[in-house]
Amino acid sequence: MALSVDELKAAIIEKATKAPKPQLYIKDFYACDADSKPRVIKNVANDLVKEGKLMFWSSGSTTMYALPSRIKNEETRPQD
Amino acid sequence: MPKHDTPLMDELEKGPWPSFVTDLKRQAETKPECWDILGQMELSFKDRITHWKHGGIVGVFGYGGGIVGRYSDSPKQFPGVAHFHTVRLNQPSSKFYSSAKLRDICNLWEKYGSGMTNMHGSTGDLVLLGTRTENLEPLFYDLTHDLKQDLGGSGSNLRTPACCIGSARCEWSCYDTASICHHLTMHYQDEIHRPAFPYKFKFKFSGCPNDCVASIARSDFALIGTWKDDIRIDQDAVQGYIKGDYKPNGGARAKSKPFDIDEDVLALCPTACMRMKDNKLQIDNKNCTRCMFCLNMMPRALRPGVIKGASILCGAKAPILDGAQLATLIIPFVEVTADNEYENIIEVIESIWDWWMEAGKNRERLGETMQRLGLPTFLKVMDVTPIPQHIKIPRENPYVFWTDEEVPGGFERDIREFRKKHAQ
Ligand code: SF4
Ligand code: SF4
Numbered sequence: 001m002a003l004s005v006d007e008l009k010a011a012i013i014e015k016a017t018k019a020p021k022p023q024l025y026i027k028d029f030y031a032c033d034a035d036s037k038p039r040v041i042k043n044v045a046n047d048l049v050k051e052g053k054l055m056f057w058s059s060g061s062t063t064m065y066a067l068p069s070r071i072k073n074e075e076t077r078p079q080d
Numbered sequence: 081m082p083k084h085d086t087p088l089m090d091e092l093e094k095g096p097w098p099s100f101v102t103d104l105k106r107q108a109e110t111k112p113e114c115w116d117i118l119g120q121m122e123l124s125f126k127d128r129i130t131h132w133k134h135g136g137i138v139g140v141f142g143y144g145g146g147i148v149g150r151y152s153d154s155p156k157q158f159p160g161v162a163h164f165h166t167v168r169l170n171q172p173s174s175k176f177y178s179s180a181k182l183r184d185i186c187n188l189w190e191k192y193g194s195g196m197t198n199m200h201g202s203t204g205d206l207v208l209l210g211t212r213t214e215n216l217e218p219l220f221y222d223l224t225h226d227l228k229q230d231l232g233g234s235g236s237n238l239r240t241p242a243c244c245i246g247s248a249r250c251e252w253s254c255y256d257t258a259s260i261c262h263h264l265t266m267h268y269q270d271e272i273h274r275p276a277f278p279y280k281f282k283f284k285f286s287g288c289p290n291d292c293v294a295s296i297a298r299s300d301f302a303l304i305g306t307w308k309d310d311i312r313i314d315q316d317a318v319q320g321y322i323k324g325d326y327k328p329n330g331g332a333r334a335k336s337k338p339f340d341i342d343e344d345v346l347a348l349c350p351t352a353c354m355r356m357k358d359n360k361l362q363i364d365n366k367n368c369t370r371c372m373f374c375l376n377m378m379p380r381a382l383r384p385g386v387i388k389g390a391s392i393l394c395g396a397k398a399p400i401l402d403g404a405q406l407a408t409l410i411i412p413f414v415e416v417t418a419d420n421e422y423e424n425i426i427e428v429i430e431s432i433w434d435w436w437m438e439a440g441k442n443r444e445r446l447g448e449t450m451q452r453l454g455l456p457t458f459l460k461v462m463d464v465t466p467i468p469q470h471i472k473i474p475r476e477n478p479y480v481f482w483t484d485e486e487v488p489g490g491f492e493r494d495i496r497e498f499r500k501k502h503a504q
Contacts, residue, residue: 025442026236027278038437039276046274049144056235056275059135060148060166062443063235063275074136074151075163075213 002035008044013053013067022070023057029065083112084119088126104196111195113160113210120158131158138165138213140220144274146231147216163212167193167219168205168232170265170272173258174245175200184227192219202298203282204242205232236279238271243285244292252375253287254305254388255416261285263422264429277433278440288384289372295393295407300446301429302393302407303416309385310365311374317381318361328377345377389415392428394458395447405447408455409469410462428462435461456481 003011011032016024029041045065048054055071057064066072082105093099101118108114120131136149148166155162169185185206189195194210201207211219223229232240241264244250246257264283265272271281284295287305295302320326321339328339341361346354353367354374361381363374375382392414393407414424432446435458440449450458459466468474484490 025278026275027440027442030438037434039434042276042437046144049274050142055137056139056144057135057137058139058144058149058235058275060234061280063144063237071137074133074149 002040003033005044005047008033008036008041009048009053012041012045012048016054016065016067016070023064023066023072025062025064082118083108083115084122086118086122089118089122107195110190113164113194114196116152116158116160117164117194117210120152120154120161123154123157132164136165138216140216140231142273143231145234145237145272148234150210161210164194164210165213165216167208167211167216168201168203168234168240169208169223170230170232170240171200171204171206171242173241173243173261173265174248175204176248176258181227181229185229188219188222188227192222203232203239204284204293205240231273233272233280236275236277237273237281238268238276239280239282240272241265241268241283241285242293244287246285246287250287251379252290252305252372252384254307254384255287255303255390256418257285257287257305259418260303260416260422260425263418264426267426277437279443279445281433281436281446283429289370290376295396297396297404297406298398299396299407300394301432302396303390303425304393305384305388305390305416306370306413307385308387308389308413311363311368311385312383313361313363314381314383315360318378319359321378321381326378326380330376330379333377345374349374389413392425394432395445395450397445397447401444401448402451405451407447408450410459410464412467412469431462 012029015029015032019028026038026042026045029045030038032041045054049056049065052068054065055068057066057071086101089101092101104114104118108118124131131153133151133153134149136151138149139145139147146168148168150164150166152158152161152164186195186197189197189208192211192215193208196209198207198209220231223231241261243257243261244253247253247255248258261283270276281301282299283301283303284293284299285303286293286295289304289306291304295304317326318341321328322341324339327333328344333339333344341356346356350371350373351367351369353364355362375384390413391409392411394410395405396407397405411428414428416422416425436446436449439453440446444452455470456466459470471477
């Protein structure tokens with residue numbers, strides 16, 4: 001049976017916290033619940049961004065997700 | 081006063097063409113950061129490497145697309161371009177603007193950005209080049225509240241749908257491109273503004289096979305107008321072209337010698353399905369591939385048929401992985417009508433998405449997934465019965481595969497029994 005929205009949110013945050021890579025593709029979250037459709041997982045991940053629990057990182061052509069504490073931010077990295 | 085010496089960039093001002101370097105210098109009189117663009121480009125030319133860093137977390141609240149982060153990797157040397165983000169605006173369908181709207185957009189960009197634009201980016205968006213992170217939210221507020229305009233797509237989103245001018249001005253349009261483009265833009269607002277897929281996904285709509293938005297080369301989902309019945313022929317107008325009363329190709333044909341219908345049209349039809357008989361033009365429409373060549377050459381004489389619709393092609397892409405790829409014909413003919421709110425087209429789009437979201441790998445365009453898993457798999461997913469047009473060189477391809485269900489009795493067999501009978 002598919003996870004509830006709250007369970008899915010918790011699973012996504014856990015994955016974003018524990019994954020060795022700090023920034024993840026949406027497909028990396030599909031494994032959080034094999035019974036949930038990709039579209040449901042995408043909507044839940046995007047809701048987590050709205051809630052400020054995840055952030056988007058975009059190269060312009062692809063978008064990735066990360067916890068705010070793990071994301072690569074050009075503006076806070078030491079410059080040359 | 082130039083802020084940097086730019087001898088290499090200055091070379092690009094020479095010659096008879098308009099120069100973006102001259103434009104940047106003029107813009108630098110009121111927007112000094114433009115000097116730093118020139119300085120950084122000069123350095124890139126010298127170093128033969130880009131000094132832009134792509135990507136970042138920039139965006140506006142609630143959106144996951146429309147802004148592309150750009151930073152200089154030498155911000156101390158070029159502080160004016162330390163941040164130089166790109167903003168994509170969703171262009172109106174068929175790119176109809178009033179001059180007042182264009183002035184408003186330019187004024188907005190003078191206020192919040194470098195004033196430089198790219199009309200239009202290859203996706204179709206109106207592109208505003210160069211602003212700082214702190215300007216993004218105020219810019220977005222004015223854009224949406226005062227100009228009633230929205231951002232376009234970027235990242236792993238549905239990209240801003242784009243269409244040719246279509247029935248609005250073009251006699252060849254086989255469906256109303258602007259109408260479906262606008263409808264789907266509104267229908268898929270969530271997918272345009274927030275990431276939804278393993279990678280980018282593009283729709284493009286061309287009203288006829290001339291394909292003025294190059295959908296066959298640039299979109300994951302191309303809807304190209306076509307017709308089912310016969311090309312309409314006005315035999316008097318054909319004679320008009322032969323006599324020289326009308327200029328072939330709307331006057332664009334080179335005039336080195338007089339128009340000759342045999343040489344200039346019939347011999348160039350790719351399927352050789354045209355001929356003159358008793359001084360009348362005949363077309364074997366069954367063998368016509370709707371390439372538009374003869375219609376372009378003799379627009380007064382030839383018109384698309386009256387049963388109009390579109391073909392659906394999937395999987396074009398630029399050459400990042402495995403080279404560039406043109407789209408593959410999937411569904412030869414669909415009706416395109418606003419009467420059903422494009423339900424039949426939406427159904428096709430969503431079955432593609434459902435499959436690709438599962439089967440596609442990270443950063444894999446639809447065309448790459450189709451290539452990796454094969455056209456037969458894709459056709460099956462789309463519930464499309466294969467036709468000869470799906471097969472490369474259908475008359476020579478010896479590989480015909482049958483599935484269990486297609487063979488009476490299926491493939492079940494006792495291999496031992498089989499070997500007993502066929503043992504050498
Ligand atoms: S693609 Fe065809 S219908 Fe569209 S503008 Fe070009 S010629 Fe006209
Ligand atoms: S549209 Fe193309 S294929 Fe068809 S008759 Fe004209 S030239 Fe030939």
